[in-house]
Amino acid sequence: MAAVALLNLVKRFGTTEVVRNLSLEIADAEFLVLVGPSGCGKSTTLRMVAGLEDASGGDIRIGGRLVNRVPPKDRNIAMVFQNYALYPHMTVARNMAFGLRAAKLPAAEIARRVADAAQMLGLEALLERRPGELSGGQRQRVAMGRAIVREPDVFLFDEPLSNLDAKLRHSVRTEIKKLHQRVRTTSLYVTHDQIEAMTLADRVVVMRDGRIEQVGTPLEVYQRPANVFVASFIGSPAMTLLDGVVTAERSVRLSDQVSLPVPERPALTAGQRVMLGVRPDDLTVGEAVGDSMVGFHAAVTVVEPLGPGTLVTLDVGGREVTATTDGRRLPSVGQVLPLRVERERLHLFDPDTGLAL
Amino acid sequence: MAQSSGFGGALYEGLTIGQKRAVTAWLFLALPIVFYALVRFYPTAQAFWLSLTNWNLLTAPGFIGLANYQRMMVDPVFWQVMGNTLLYLALGLPLSLGLAFLIAYHLDRVRVGHAVIRALYFIPHITTAVAIAWVWRWFYQPVPVGLFNEVLTVVGLPQQPFLRSTTQALPAVLVPAIWSLLGFQIVIFLAGLRAIPQSYYEAAAIDGAGSWQILREITLPQLMPTLVFLCVLTTIGLLRIFDIVYAMTGGGRAAPGGPLNSTKPLVLYIYESAFSSFEMGFAAAQTVVLFLILLAITMIQLKVSKK
Numbered sequence A: 001m002a003a004v005a006l007l008n009l010v011k012r013f014g015t016t017e018v019v020r021n022l023s024l025e026i027a028d029a030e031f032l033v034l035v036g037p038s039g040c041g042k043s044t045t046l047r048m049v050a051g052l053e054d055a056s057g058g059d060i061r062i063g064g065r066l067v068n069r070v071p072p073k074d075r076n077i078a079m080v081f082q083n084y085a086l087y088p089h090m091t092v093a094r095n096m097a098f099g100l101r102a103a104k105l106p107a108a109e110i111a112r113r114v115a116d117a118a119q120m121l122g123l124e125a126l127l128e129r130r131p132g133e134l135s136g137g138q139r140q141r142v143a144m145g146r147a148i149v150r151e152p153d154v155f156l157f158d159e160p161l162s163n164l165d166a167k168l169r170h171s172v173r174t175e176i177k178k179l180h181q182r183v184r185t186t187s188l189y190v191t192h193d194q195i196e197a198m199t200l201a202d203r204v205v206v207m208r209d210g211r212i213e214q215v216g217t218p219l220e221v222y223q224r225p226a227n228v229f230v231a232s233f234i235g236s237p238a239m240t241l242l243d244g245v246v247t248a249e250r251s252v253r254l255s256d257q258v259s260l261p262v263p264e265r266p267a268l269t270a271g272q273r274v275m276l277g278v279r280p281d282d283l284t285v286g287e288a289v290g291d292s293m294v295g296f297h298a299a300v301t302v303v304e305p306l307g308p309g310t311l312v313t314l315d316v317g318g319r320e321v322t323a324t325t326d327g328r329r330l331p332s333v334g335q336v337l338p339l340r341v342e343r344e345r346l347h348l349f350d351p352d353t354g355l356a357l
Numbered sequence B: 001m002a003q004s005s006g007f008g009g010a011l012y013e014g015l016t017i018g019q020k021r022a023v024t025a026w027l028f029l030a031l032p033i034v035f036y037a038l039v040r041f042y043p044t045a046q047a048f049w050l051s052l053t054n055w056n057l058l059t060a061p062g063f064i065g066l067a068n069y070q071r072m073m074v075d076p077v078f079w080q081v082m083g084n085t086l087l088y089l090a091l092g093l094p095l096s097l098g099l100a101f102l103i104a105y106h107l108d109r110v111r112v113g114h115a116v117i118r119a120l121y122f123i124p125h126i127t128t129a130v131a132i133a134w135v136w137r138w139f140y141q142p143v144p145v146g147l148f149n150e151v152l153t154v155v156g157l158p159q160q161p162f163l164r165s166t167t168q169a170l171p172a173v174l175v176p177a178i179w180s181l182l183g184f185q186i187v188i189f190l191a192g193l194r195a196i197p198q199s200y201y202e203a204a205a206i207d208g209a210g211s212w213q214i215l216r217e218i219t220l221p222q223l224m225p226t227l228v229f230l231c232v233l234t235t236i237g238l239l240r241i242f243d244i245v246y247a248m249t250g251g252g253r254a255a256p257g258g259p260l261n262s263t264k265p266l267v268l269y270i271y272e273s274a275f276s277s278f279e280m281g282f283a284a285a286q287t288v289v290l291f292l293i294l295l296a297i298t299m300i301q302l303k304v305s306k307k
Ligand SMILES: Nc1ncnc2c1ncn2[C@@H]1O[C@H](COP(=O)(O)OP(=O)(O)OP(=O)(O)O)[C@@H](O)[C@H]1O
Pocket: A013, A018, A036, A037, A038, A039, A040, A041, A042, A043, A044, A045, A191, A192
């Protein structure tokens, strides 16, 4: 096991810079997830750590050793690919043993490791099958098995669940988490799915355009997004963002009818334009009670029952906000509802820089 | 007219979607099927019939049973050309495929000028056999003219007879034959190599596999369908070898296939039986044998590839 450190990592394809000065430390045994929209450079970063792409600049260290010039096979890493890259003409057992044969391990040792991994992943019955005879989830587990048997310092995952259907994705996600709790191998995991990122990660790295937008625990990036991008990217349904103006009474005026008192921020001055963010989960239907809550009224435009709760879209001065209510009684369209939110749960952003205030 | 089309229309309307699709498909296929039946299957069937006759182009074919086949069995020239043909195959198949794979494998790694080099290798495939044959004939000439003997004498080795020797002539003919096969094989191999997903190689690189393990465990198995395809085509091509032998050994006073039938392949013997001796029945019997050999080998190769 080993820590991984990236320092001012740069990747250029021709003249386009797809990874820009990325610095990141992954602690030993940590599970770090890189998340971001498509094309933001996650895979490229991962492939540089793997040694499949040369870094155009910066340092990559694994276990303290500078590995920029070290070929993939000498980095002691294992990678799970999006398409699994299982060899179709080999049995599951031979697929899993491929790297061990390459390392010229004794046959008995290979057999033992394959058996152990197969047992851990529940693949014992499938060892003599070929990948073509497996379901998507089983293939995924074989790909994991091939990584585990190598006993590497670092696991690299590139969207390993994106070829699975939603239900399977959930159960395999749980498997991966359990597996990591067991083997505690340093893991770098790439996904564009924020739920995967939240559920798996010790720490989440939110990327955009080859840059890191925020690094933090899942709850940190959810509860205290550093900027508008992270705020809207993390969380589903997405945070509602509304333009407003700070009034003399430390409120933000959203429309002629609605002004909300907002949390204390030293930077706020009267007349300042701000962007107010509120998560649908935090904005619920009901009258505000106590000092810590703020409340207002709005008319319902759309009702979306989800089962456990219901999403309600309401009209606030011509703009839409999303709120949640419990699933038992559905509001009707046009109805004016009272809404409430803990004041501390309101997010304020600078509309020009996008940064949290 | 309107009524009959109305009736036909009603019939067509009554079909299920699947049946309608089938009708359309067969309509499109009808013309090629008729064409194939006339141009391919009819002559093939005719050859089977002719092989049982004594047709000499002048008189009407008379049925003589298996006499042509019996004659073949005791004809020493037939056995010699059969041996030559199998030798062309036994040497030409592994050599051409091996060379083509070697070149394609390395060409696949070349990034600069890939298209140009590939085009260069393809040239032999589009050059006529006669042109190739005459250039190589010139290479094989004795000293003041021939390139190879020139080189041999310069480095102090004795001259070789090449096409004039009964032992060297067949390999000497085979070399340009292989060379002209390479272009096509290389291009097909390259396409096969390109079709192997890059992620297999990336996974192997991370797993620390050496180039030998990658070749044996990934590239070759993945290339199997390509290899079988080329095996079948090359086998058929070599068993039917004709034009290059004819052009390299014939001309002037020399009978093609010489010296002393040492380079003569089966197809050339068939050609001579038919158009020099006018023994159409005997020629047809030989084509039937060739046909059966081709069929058997192709079946075997396809069966092997299924595994
Ligand atoms: N070999 C390449 N040559 C040129 N540009 C490339 C190459 N590989 C990737 N890129 C570009 O680099 C950028 C980042 O690609 P990357 O694959 O890292 O994105 P990603 O974050 O993994 O996206 P996704 O979620 O879609 O997989 C993209 O804009 C892509 O077009």
